[in-house]
Amino acid sequence: MRFMVIVKANADSEAGVMPSQDLLTRMGHYNEELVKAGVLLAADGLHPTSRGARVRFTGNRRDVIDGPFSETKELIAGFWMIQVRSLAEAIEWVKRVPMEDSEIEIRQVFEAEDFGVEFTPEAREQEERIRAHLTAKH
Incomplete structure (x- = not known):
């Protein structure tokens, strides 16, 4: 299962306040743990x-x-995309x-099988072509 982990914005992130060196170091270590565990797909601020x-x-x-947007509690400051076995594992x-x-x-990402019969064989093939192209680019 893929999950998008969404970091909500706050007054500092909306003001462009950069994280401290200490936080950047700790986040780097955390991201390395995700990589070593094989669960990190992407991450960015x-x-x-x-x-x-x-x-x-x-x-x-x-x-x-045009930004800025006034209601910070609904804004996104960054994200991770992870692949784990369950919501419980994502939470951990x-x-x-x-x-x-x-x-x-934390929000689960839709997979092709979630769409049922409405996701036609043609649409599945198209999706597979798109994913193959994206994988080849990276």
Whole structure:
């Protein structure tokens, strides 16, 4: 099972305050543990929303909203993509994140089999081609 582990933004991350050297060191060690365990698929931090934008879809209309965005509790500051056997295992890994005063959300990623018969053989083949292409690029 794949899970996206979402680090929620806070006032510091939205202000562009960079993590301390100590936190960067501890996070590096934590990420190495994930790699050694074979569960880490990807991980990155995100710039503040002041450097981003949103696109709102209303029918055929597309509205671009420039950051910053005011409600920090719903914003994302970074993420990990991990592959583990269960939500319980994902939770155990997240409990080890060396952060303080943060909130992290864990969400399972959909797999092809989750979509049922609506995910046609043609759509499966297309998905496999896309994944093969992405794997080849890396």
